[in-house]
Amino acid sequence: MESREESKYKVIITHPAEISFYEVLEYVYDNYPLERAEQIANELKDTANKLHYQPERGTPESRLSHRSKDYRFVLYKRTSRTDIKVIYYIENATDIVYVP
Numbered sequence: 001m002e003s004r005e006e007s008k009y010k011v012i013i014t015h016p017a018e019i020s021f022y023e024v025l026e027y028v029y030d031n032y033p034l035e036r037a038e039q040i041a042n043e044l045k046d047t048a049n050k051l052h053y054q055p056e057r058g059t060p061e062s063r064l065s066h067r068s069k070d071y072r073f074v075l076y077k078r079t080s081r082t083d084i085k086v087i088y089y090i091e092n093a094t095d096i097v098y099v100p
Contacts, residue, residue, distance in 0.1 A: 017099045047076040
């Protein structure tokens, strides 16, 4: 039997999160060379999709602590000066990670 840390969660990226992703991509493609923009897009998607393993590793999001869900985040480091925060919460009863 696999432990909770090794179990695989399903990751659901909500429609509002997709819209935010495309807004970030618009900026990235406007301000970076094509090859680097594609790399950033792929790495950012991977950051969210990798939450299917050990989603508890993320840091609790203090700005959302008043909400009923236990929001967490992981950072994607785009450059040494800029990070993108991927916020999510875990539904342990169904083993689903939501990126709202």
